[in-house]
Amino acid sequence: MKKNTIKTFSGFSFLLMFVFSSCCNTQQKDNSSPMTAKNVVLMIGDGMSVPQICFAMEHAETTLAFEKFAYTGLVKTRSKNAKITDSAAAGTAIATGQKTNNGMIGMNSDSIPIPSILETLKDLGKNTGIVVSCAVTHATPAAFIAKNCSRNNKEEIAEDFASTDKLDVLIGGGRKYFLNRKDSVNLIEKMIQNGWKLYDSINQIEVDATKPLVLLSDRHPKTILEGRGDMLPDGVTTALSLLNKNENGFFLMVEGSQIDWAGHNNDTEYLKAEMEDFNKTIEIVLDFAQKNPETLLIVTADHETGGLTLVSDSTNTYNAIKYKFATTNHSALMTPIFAIGPGAEQFTGIMDNTDIYNKIYQAVQKKDEPK
Ligand SMILES: [Zn+2]
Numbered sequence: 001m002k003k004n005t006i007k008t009f010s011g012f013s014f015l016l017m018f019v020f021s022s023c024c025n026t027q028q029k030d031n032s033s034p035m036t037a038k039n040v041v042l043m044i045g046d047g048m049s050v051p052q053i054c055f056a057m058e059h060a061e062t063t064l065a066f067e068k069f070a071y072t073g074l075v076k077t078r079s080k081n082a083k084i085t086d087s088a089a090a091g092t093a094i095a096t097g098q099k100t101n102n103g104m105i106g107m108n109s110d111s112i113p114i115p116s117i118l119e120t121l122k123d124l125g126k127n128t129g130i131v132v133s134c135a136v137t138h139a140t141p142a143a144f145i146a147k148n149c150s151r152n153n154k155e156e157i158a159e160d161f162a163s164t165d166k167l168d169v170l171i172g173g174g175r176k177y178f179l180n181r182k183d184s185v186n187l188i189e190k191m192i193q194n195g196w197k198l199y200d201s202i203n204q205i206e207v208d209a210t211k212p213l214v215l216l217s218d219r220h221p222k223t224i225l226e227g228r229g230d231m232l233p234d235g236v237t238t239a240l241s242l243l244n245k246n247e248n249g250f251f252l253m254v255e256g257s258q259i260d261w262a263g264h265n266n267d268t269e270y271l272k273a274e275m276e277d278f279n280k281t282i283e284i285v286l287d288f289a290q291k292n293p294e295t296l297l298i299v300t301a302d303h304e305t306g307g308l309t310l311v312s313d314s315t316n317t318y319n320a321i322k323y324k325f326a327t328t329n330h331s332a333l334m335t336p337i338f339a340i341g342p343g344a345e346q347f348t349g350i351m352d353n354t355d356i357y358n359k360i361y362q363a364v365q366k367k368d369e370p371k
Contacts, residue, residue, distance in 0.1 A: 037296035038249035047260030047305030065282035069338035090302035091143030097357030113147035134257030135174025263305030
């Protein structure tokens with residue numbers, strides 16, 4: 001292939017091409033990936049599989065962030081006890097590397113608590129953060145911190161957030177589960193005693209803040225259509241700049257939480273808005289990863305929601321797409337995974353959701369300097 005290229009290009013063009021490819025390929029395409037991932041950002045679109053991404057592409061005016069990744073693969077999602085997973089079992093599988101039963105958080109099907117990748121990387125000296133557009137006690141963020149046999153025990157899950165020493169940044173909703181509890185315990189006070197600082201909004205967080213806690217709503221933050229605004233992209237921008245101050249790097253989990261609820265509601269306007277918000281947030285992290293090349297960025301999903309299909313309308317012209325939902329629940333579809341940065345080459349082919357933990361762990365291990 002190189003010989004043909006030389007024949008058809010002038011010497012100058014070839015030189016330019018060589019310079020371009022040699023400076024840009026080392027990180028993203030080199031299969032030996034000599035760099036260690038210092039920072040890891042794991043972004044989860046809840047309920048977002050290939051149909052939701054195709055849907056977003058149909059509505060986008062520019063290229064979506066998903067097309068800018070060097071490596072892509074597919075993820076099998078079934079849980080320990082069900083062919084179709086819920087967000088608790090899928091979140092736990094991604095977070096801990098072990099399958100569990102639907103409904104269970106941070107523990108295996110024998111109710112044994114398992115450390116999450118967030119906790120493991122904190123033990124390696126990294127800063128850690130969670131930024132989500134749902135209550136922080138909801139299944140996906142809970143799977144990275146809490147250990148509970150039921151996702152419904154939200155007040156117990158909040159207690160796990162309040163007592164953990166593995167987390168440095170927490171942005172989402174769910175204030176009620178910390179403040180207005182059946183046991184009348186004020187978990188926010190407990191967190192402040194443990195070094196957290198509570199902020200009423202993301203833009204109040206100082207540039208040198210440590211352990212910022214933002215719980216923007218009693219339960220879930222608003223939908224985008226109801227005026228949530230840039231909570232997720234702004235939260236991620238703030239989290240990245242605070243976490244990046246640690247010389248050992250960081251782990252950040254981001255969830256586009258409400259893509260799932262748009263699917264449950266079979267609501268295309270809601271889905272469009274939440275996919276736009278998640279895409280915008282991915283763009284921010286892609287930009288950060290470009291400026292900080294020791295960053296492994298992974299974007300994936302826990303499962304598909306709604307059984308969305310993009311089909312031709314009845315005119316058979318193939319020029320009009322109809323969006324049809326086959327269910328108001330989850331489906332068994334595989335989910336896509338996208339990766340860029342050191343260790344990204346591991347995220348290709350078909351993998352299980354439990355493989356993600358080990359692939360991240362491999363990527364952060366110190367590697368010998370390239371010869
Ligand atoms: Zn769901």
